[in-house]
Amino acid sequence: AENFHAAATEERTYYAGSQDHIGLFFPGINKLCYSGGRHWPYEVVSLNDPSDPKQKAIFDWLERVVHIVDIPFVSRPEGYSSQEVNYLKDPNVPNATKAAMVKALAEASEAAWQAIIAMDADKLGKALSDTMEAWQV
Template sequence: MPDPLQTYLGRIPLRMALAGGWIDQPFVSRHNPDPPGSMVVVSLVPNFRPMDRAGFATGTRAVAMRLWNGRLPRRPPDQLVRELYAAENQGRTDPSGSQDMIGLVYPGINRLDYDYRVEGGIFPAHIETLTDRRVVRWLERVLHVLPVEPRPEGYYPLGHRNLDPAWIARLGRSGRDCFEAIRHRDLHALGRSFNECMACWEAILPDTVRHPTLRVDLKALLRAYQRRYPGAMYSGCGGGYLFVVSEEPVPGSFHVQIRVE
């Protein structure tokens, strides 16, 4: 008998984005003086339903569910990424970055290296994947996911842009640092990469954490968790979930299961 939960949730994976996010957008990466800039995405087993508009690429996943009838086709992942990118972004003025598609399609923990000189920064120049079981289990254990609130209707994260090359270079380095911290299972380095990424978001795109439509004081909430734990960052612009790095339990949070196959 089919699992009713799996029947409801579907078989398309979920995507979680860690440090370096926004470097996948060409309007950001074109100003990077130190390319490539990196970000980290993690493919997840779809064993829960995340909030919509909360940084888990649920919109991209919905397109994938329709496009591929609820499961990933057995074709090269780079082909699937481009097919999904085209399907979701057709006619859009603010296209979703390719990290959304890559995180759904590629298994494991992935570092995406974006260089504006390669395909205009739309797709990464290089992808490095981690599927080592010890690394995966460690990240599952120390990464705590705390629900905050979905992005409200009317929210727009790109109203103010400060595309300072120095900050953009730091953003791209935060993704590299994040991936190396995961590779070496370094809790405090992972936390620092989260904190650095959020500092970059605040500097480059301040509306990601402060906007008239937001009901939660995202900056104050973030600071409180960063002071209490080694590091914290939001799942996406406008809140969504808070990712907290800790060896200790984080009240109210849950863990995710990383897809390695």
């Protein structure tokens, strides 16, 4: 996946995140651990063994509580850039605000992982909501 990520992003001003590539190539549920502004995680913690009774229970629980909504695929318009608004790169956003956003995202991510491990739907829902709120600058 890391080689695919590097090849797919070579010579581009914007590249897809490692989450996109890991999501395609790594089976199971994965916690991606980042540090120091790196684009590739320094560690991936995986739950990917359905023969392990604890992991199987988590997989079954997550399938019951997360509902994927099928929406029709529509191509992005010509010239679309998901990075058009990027608060982390915006020089008008104070560094303290950027740091607070990154901290909130990291905390929400860890809370989501802990909620999955504990099979706690309420805490998972809150963690996912906290992720969305962290992007509100």
